[in-house]
Amino acid sequence: MMALRDNGPLLEVEGLTQKYGHQIGCEDVHFSLYPGEVLGIVGESGSGKSTLLRCASGLMQPTAGTVRFDTRVDGLQDIYALSEAERRMLMRTDWGIIFQNARDGLRMNVSAGANVGERLMAVGERHYGSIRDVSSEWLEKVEMDLGRMDDLPRTFSGGMQQRLQIARNLVTKPRLVFMDEPTSGLDVSVQARLLDLVRGLVRQLGIACIIVTHDLGVVRLLSDRLMVMRRGRVVEQGLTDQVLDDPQHAYTQLLVSSILPV
């Protein structure tokens, strides 16, 4: 995760603003993300964290500001200046998006194996046998029972669906993965295993990651850096342990002191 980085940032967000009419989704957000780095974004519901994630991940064009990504060929490029086709290609190859609700990230009416294989075909893999091999390798990596490979995801539990979503996204070896509340609908026991799985994979593959969550425990364990949002603005950002152990802003202090002890 922490190889020496002489290279520039993988993602650079500047002055990002999204307005819904008079309502502010997020306003004037700046950050850079380096290869292999995990950034957590926390804040209460309505603080703008999901809006920020959607804008930064190419799902929604912001009202103002830029999102630049270090493309393999042309270096840093404004993703909203790319053509639709180029942006789709980027999202299929270099990016992964793991949604809170697995139904938004999976195709529920095709098998688990096909959900994973489909992403491979999208990047040009055509050989059926090798697609099946790579797919099953990934299902094993996320600890899925291979006996369920030909079953439909809607027959899976929430935790299994989430693991399938992870396999589907990571199979193309993206350099950046966005996660929106990846563990929030799951049992605590399933959460811990999923967190460990995500952490291991992110590190093995050197993937940079942006995780939106309201769970400070999740960011403590997974993220290197933390951004705290309130009313659409970033009120504080820094190293995760520094922000949680020595919060500077009144709102972060309130957030940290409100954690219930177990």
Place this chain on the structure above:
Amino acid sequence: MTMTDNNQNHGQDMIRVESLMKSFTLHNQGGVTLPVLEDVSFTVAQGECVILAGQSGAGKSTLLRSLYANYLPQSGQVLIRHDGELVDLVSAAPHVVLDIRARTLGYVSQFLRVIPRVGTIDLVADSLLARGINEVAAREKAATLLSRLRIPESLWSLPPATFSGGEQQRVNIAMTLVQDYPVLLLDEPTASLDVENRQTVVDLINEARQNGSAIVGIFHDQAVREAVGTRTYELQPARSAA
């Protein structure tokens, strides 16, 4: 603030603290400000082990945490020698601090805080794997250290959540000392250990120092201080009240 020097072969400066100030502002308690560190300056060279001393509340833990960038000082510098250059942790970008922590700066906290349900040996090997060391070598090094710290092999595959306080503390120590960090920060690493294990930890600290690590630590046990310390840095409680 006073310093007593017990003569030691001084190597290169690894830590330089300059005019460090740290206070805490409690916004949700009427904005009261608590000054803790005022104008703290000192240096630590390779092969030194500096003991932080001072009464309770003098700011020993605050200073140690500031040296790890876990706390954010208001002013001053914490310079750590990383890849041969002194880098200021207070003003460094987060990804630089993370790189320094991964390869140069190790910290043993008082309490173990780990991802749940991960086996002890995997936790100890974790930081080696993160640096790209192969799994066999990493686990071997972790196993050697766990044996030395008398964690029974039957426990290695289990998560440490159910271990005794002393066992958890030893796992915590192993997680940091499995690396050969050039700079080590130790917050009471021997607090809940029995005599035998305390001696093992003292031996490990002295070995790290003899191998050239620069060490800063808080130790309440007088015998341990004498066994590992080469110098004492005395902190005075901050005077100015807000």
